[in-house]
Amino acid sequence: METLEAKLGYHFKDRALLENALTHSSYANENRGALGSNERLEFLGDSVLGMVTADFLFKEHPDLPEGDLTRTRAALVCEESLVEVADLLDLGAYLKLGRGEEAGGGRERPSIRADAVEAVLAAVYLDGGLVEARKIIQRFILDKETEKSASRDYKTTLQELVQRESGQVLTYRLTGESGPDHAKVFSVEVDLNGQKVGEGTGHSKKEAEQMAARAAIARLDQ
Template identity: 75%
Template sequence: MKSLEEKLGYTFQDRGLLDNALTHSSCANESRGKLQSNERLEFLGDSILGMVVADHLYRNHPDLPEGELTRTRAALVCEESLVEVAQELGLGEYLRLGRGEESGGGRRRPSIQADAVEAVLAAVYLDGGIGSARKIIQKYILSREVAGLTKPRDYKTALQELVQRESGQVLQYRLTGQEGPDHDKRFFVEVDLNGAPLGAGTGRSKKEAEQMAAHAAIQALKKE
């Protein structure tokens, strides 16, 4: 855990908060009540992240209209962005997973990694206050704005333009499932090209899942 604290640039006074943030529900369930999952921390972390990012954008971009602020915030806090943060931190190797989730590749599962980032941010907030959480968000998330990574990734438009190079091509997005409580829904979408599956994606909204499905489809077409 010390190596993770060094990456975060923050040392916990209560190490139990960090342990909790890294405990997936599969591990908590197997402990038969001895451990608490990181779901509550993830709920709190989602709000903290959204507030800090919104506050930053509002203060630093007085010229941007509400729509642009919303799209920029969404690009910074989406699952794909949080997974990139998790990978920078090497968060997967620190996760506490149940045996089934471990054998099923849970350490690399995007939704688990993204949730863990939010849970860690909440743990830092509870342990050291909003200033400490803000520093980490600035370092790992808001820095992407400076790098020009806040522009919404419109993979659906890119896919449409790609397939329209040939006439008669028909794209269709299908919601194939959803899971999780209301405050933490996961949507699963598949995109078909002329009736054949081309890509699948997940997201915290149907729109985000469609974007991820389009991204997967673009990658598939590039390999052909």
């Protein structure tokens, strides 16, 4: 457990919370006298993760409309994202599984590992409060997404997406400028076959186009 705590960057005052977070229902059902399953913690962790992520996106992207915020949050807290966190923590190695689940490859099952991440977040929240839970979510999910976004060419990705069908035409249109010259903000709209599919803002036209493309990807790639 100490190794896992080191990876998390958090040491529990009540380590039983962490043990509970790693206990799958299959183990709890086979060992009635042991800790209960992590399902209740998973429920709480899902809410903590969603709230922290929503708060981050709301403050970090004041230009994004509600629909885009919702889609971005969904991408950040999806099973695939949580499995990436589980892999970074090697969480599967610490899970307590029932014999049948163990034999069936439960340690590698994406849904089990993703649920365990949510349960661990809840355990941290209960043990150390929202500030500590937020630190872990920031480090393992939000910062990683920021790094990905910084290196991602959304315009190219959008072009590749729409080219799945022939005859698709993308156009970017500057829709506004605001602010002083040293801190100007540009607004751009991207249209697909003449219909708006995304909009974004940035401190350069290029950045605004990238943000518009990002919004369009979130809308179209569903």
